Amino acid sequence: MYDEMSGSGDGTRPPYARIAEWIEHTGLDQLRQRSAEAEAIFRRIGITFAVYGEGGDPERLIPFDLIPRVFSAVEWARLERGIRQRARVLNAFLYDVYHRGEILKAGIVPANLVYQNAAFVPAMIGVEPPGRVYSHIVGIDIVRTGEESFQVLEDNCRTPSGVSYMLENREIMMRMFPGLFAGGAVQPVDDYPDDLRRTLQEVAPPACKGDPTIVVLTPGIYNSAYYEHSFLADLMGVDLVEAGDLFVDEGRVWMRTTRGPQIVDVIYRRIDDDYLDPLAFRPDSMLGVPGIFEVYRAGGVTLCSAPGAGVADDKAVYTYVPEMIRFYLGETPILENVPTWRCAQPDDCAHVLSHIDEVVVKEVHGSGGYGMLIGPKASEKERVAYAERIRKHPAEFIAQPTLQLSTVPSLGPKGIGKRHVDLRPYCLVGKQMRLVPGGLTRVALREGSLVVNSSQGGGVKDTWVLSS
Amino acid sequence: MRMLLSRTAGNLFWLGRYVERAGSTARLIEMGHRMAMLPGAYSTEEWNSVAAASGCLHLFDDEAKINDAAIIRTLILDRENPSSIRSCLEAARTNGRAVRTSLTMEMWEALNDGWRKLELMDAAQVQRELPGVLDWVKQRSSMLRGTVDSGMLRNDSYDFLRLGAHIERADMMLRLLDVKYFVLLPETDVIGGGRDHHQWTSVLHATSAIRAFHHIYRGDYSPGKIAEFLLLSPAFPRSVLYSYDLILTHLDRLANSYGDRHDCHETAARTTEELRRLGINEIFRTGLHEFVQDMIRTTRKLTAEIFRAYHL
Numbered sequence: 001m002y003d004e005m006s007g008s009g010d011g012t013r014p015p016y017a018r019i020a021e022w023i024e025h026t027g028l029d030q031l032r033q034r035s036a037e038a039e040a041i042f043r044r045i046g047i048t049f050a051v052y053g054e055g056g057d058p059e060r061l062i063p064f065d066l067i068p069r070v071f072s073a074v075e076w077a078r079l080e081r082g083i084r085q086r087a088r089v090l091n092a093f094l095y096d097v098y099h100r101g102e103i104l105k106a107g108i109v110p111a112n113l114v115y116q117n118a119a120f121v122p123a124m125i126g127v128e129p130p131g132r133v134y135s136h137i138v139g140i141d142i143v144r145t146g147e148e149s150f151q152v153l154e155d156n157c158r159t160p161s162g163v164s165y166m167l168e169n170r171e172i173m174m175r176m177f178p179g180l181f182a183g184g185a186v187q188p189v190d191d192y193p194d195d196l197r198r199t200l201q202e203v204a205p206p207a208c209k210g211d212p213t214i215v216v217l218t219p220g221i222y223n224s225a226y227y228e229h230s231f232l233a234d235l236m237g238v239d240l241v242e243a244g245d246l247f248v249d250e251g252r253v254w255m256r257t258t259r260g261p262q263i264v265d266v267i268y269r270r271i272d273d274d275y276l277d278p279l280a281f282r283p284d285s286m287l288g289v290p291g292i293f294e295v296y297r298a299g300g301v302t303l304c305s306a307p308g309a310g311v312a313d314d315k316a317v318y319t320y321v322p323e324m325i326r327f328y329l330g331e332t333p334i335l336e337n338v339p340t341w342r343c344a345q346p347d348d349c350a351h352v353l354s355h356i357d358e359v360v361v362k363e364v365h366g367s368g369g370y371g372m373l374i375g376p377k378a379s380e381k382e383r384v385a386y387a388e389r390i391r392k393h394p395a396e397f398i399a400q401p402t403l404q405l406s407t408v409p410s411l412g413p414k415g416i417g418k419r420h421v422d423l424r425p426y427c428l429v430g431k432q433m434r435l436v437p438g439g440l441t442r443v444a445l446r447e448g449s450l451v452v453n454s455s456q457g458g459g460v461k462d463t464w465v466l467s468s
Numbered sequence: 469m470r471m472l473l474s475r476t477a478g479n480l481f482w483l484g485r486y487v488e489r490a491g492s493t494a495r496l497i498e499m500g501h502r503m504a505m506l507p508g509a510y511s512t513e514e515w516n517s518v519a520a521a522s523g524c525l526h527l528f529d530d531e532a533k534i535n536d537a538a539i540i541r542t543l544i545l546d547r548e549n550p551s552s553i554r555s556c557l558e559a560a561r562t563n564g565r566a567v568r569t570s571l572t573m574e575m576w577e578a579l580n581d582g583w584r585k586l587e588l589m590d591a592a593q594v595q596r597e598l599p600g601v602l603d604w605v606k607q608r609s610s611m612l613r614g615t616v617d618s619g620m621l622r623n624d625s626y627d628f629l630r631l632g633a634h635i636e637r638a639d640m641m642l643r644l645l646d647v648k649y650f651v652l653l654p655e656t657d658v659i660g661g662g663r664d665h666h667q668w669t670s671v672l673h674a675t676s677a678i679r680a681f682h683h684i685y686r687g688d689y690s691p692g693k694i695a696e697f698l699l700l701s702p703a704f705p706r707s708v709l710y711s712y713d714l715i716l717t718h719l720d721r722l723a724n725s726y727g728d729r730h731d732c733h734e735t736a737a738r739t740t741e742e743l744r745r746l747g748i749n750e751i752f753r754t755g756l757h758e759f760v761q762d763m764i765r766t767t768r769k770l771t772a773e774i775f776r777a778y779h780l
Contacts, residue, residue, distance in 0.1 A: 258726075
């Protein structure tokens with residue numbers, strides 16, 4: 001098992017020197033006390049995620065672990081190149097599948113995997129999104145398994161969440177421990193909102209003349225990520241709208257204001273495709289803005305991400321990303337995939353079924369850590385039931401070896417212990433690509449747990465990229 | 469100038485209104501609590517006025533038996549009653565969450581701090597700690613006003629927030645007078661007399677006006693003076709005239725920045741002018757109760773006109 005502070009030995013790796021000294025100097029009691037203070041601040045500011053309908057506190061905090069996770073400038077430089085490469089190729093793939101489908105014709109990605117995918121939107125065929133960008137915010141989940149080995153666990157091309165935690169975690173650490181940041185040792189992340197606004201400005205629709213009006217579209221205050229929606233709108237200085245605030249008229253999208261209707265040019269939407277437009281997607285849905293999709297197709301508004309972008313972050317499509325990099329870019333993948341068995345293929349499926357106690361099985365369309373089986377941790381009964389599901393619908397599942405995710409020291413009930421982490425950087429794609437150094441580190445706070453999702457007992461950490 | 473979403477303006481209006489209502493309801497209950505401690509048989513009568521002035525009389529099963537426990541349950545803690553203090557504070561916070569981007573951090577903290585306090589208290593506990601709980605509610609309301617006053621940009625968002633608060637304040641004062649008008653009728657109108665200054669002053673207590681009244685009238689507790697103070701004082705910040713003055717100010721600010729006027733501006737200007745011009749004797753001549761009821765209708769109409777004018 002690889003620990004990012006001590007490596008495989010007992011010493012302290014150079015990037016963690018400052019952290020090790022700080023922990024030593026501060027002491028456990030003081031860290032605990034400061035941790036409680038941090039929680040009080042988060043609660044007071046209202047940085048919560050909403051969980052309605054489960055009883056208990058409807059607005060919960062994501063546990064924040066005080067001990068930062070650190071990358072050296074050199075480590076980050078490589079990660080950054082890999083992330084950019086990946087964000088570029090995912091958009092190239094999306095453009096291709098909604099146009100000529102070269103990669104399908106070449107037999108590299110199976111056509112049915114795309115065309116029969118629930119996230120594929122046939123109405124997007126032939127549509128030319130501004131800048132040919134489909135996924136404007138690409139969240140790439142990365143795990144580390146050794147000194148030199150980083151692997152991509154999954155891609156998020158629709159509306160990856162969590163960036164507000166990246167910003168707030170840094171804010172709170174700088175507020176509580178200014179000394180840690182002395183001398184500009186850590187690269188700042190607070191350019192993100194400006195970068196996001198520039199990215200959205202760059203993809204203004206053809207119909208927009210002049211400075212585009214940008215909005216963030218939220219499902220509303222009961223959405224679990226509502227805080228993030230309002231936070232981003234606020235930091236970008238744009239309006240936070242709900243579908244009911246928008247309507248379509250004369251080929252444009254308008255928002256209702258106290259001075260009458262005003263044109264909207266770019267919509268950073270944090271709602272799913274299904275709820276965008278009842279005329280185009282779900283006629284049974286009361287949500288969404290009737291007619292907005294038609295306006296989008298005609299170049300009257302830009303939707304970020306583009307409808308149908310989800311076809312690139314499907315877990316089965318994921319397995320082909322290294323091939324896509326070779327196909328579209330003629331490059332070698334900088335970041336590897338986690339080796340993955342595609343249950344749709346009989347040999348792979350047989351392997352998964354006979355090694356189900358060793359592997360992690362995931363639903364192809366699942367997200368948020370729900371619906372997965374961690375073979376080594378599951379009971380015999382759970383494994384049998386899951387195997388049955390795989391046999392019935394093999395194409396719905398993929399499996400990966402149970403990874404020994406790297407650990408980072410974290411504050412636990414019994415003192416400082418090693419906890420598994422992953423990383424989600426957020427790559428912005430407009431006319432240019434932008435990436436702030438770092439991202440969101442999620443940590444599995446239960447000892448030994450490998451599940452970092454906030455819905456499953458995960459927490460977050462400040463993530464540092466050191467200045468060179 | 470950046471356009472303001474109609475939904476946001478509506479949320480701000482209601483945010484201002486709910487917070488104001490929570491504070492006024494706390495003042496009313498304080499008055500009831502105080503009267504119930506005095507010798508004599510005012511208790512049920514006063515609790516009835518409290519329920520009526522808050523517009524919640526219909527929620528009580530038996531009007532003859534309204535007591536502090538029933539008031540606490542219905543006016544403070546009842547989630548089903550949209551005018552209860554708990555509902556108002558929750559609704560204010562919900563409206564605030566929906567417009568987080570229009571609030572300063574301090575405003576949000578004023579709304580968010582301790583928002584689950586009442587949820588975690590039962591009626592017995594509230595009853596034991598009633599003065600403290602009511603103070604806490606009034607502090608919530610003051611805190612929001614303070615943070616708005618010192619930190620909020622003076623733009624149209626500010627005007628809508630304040631419009632909600634001042635309309636509620638005018639409305640609450642008018643409803644209190646609607647319930648209590650008979651206490652304030654000239655002595656000669658009352659067969660057998662029989663009222664004392666405790667009843668008059670209860671109206672002042674209900675609006676935290678007693679000290680201010682003293683300051684101006686030096687203990688001259690005549691019904692005419694009290695009615696004049698609460699309706700027409702240009703200096704007392706809870707008087708109906710004062711509230712209308714501010715409603716007009718905010719509507720005028722909107723008209724100036726948007727460059728157009730609507731019928732709400734007409735109504736507000738006419739009503740404010742009338743309140744400035746009228747003397748209390750004139751009001752008594754035409755009938756205090758009729759005047760108050762008329763003003764309640766006008767305020768309701770004005771609210772509807774504002775909503776129409778700004779697409780709220």
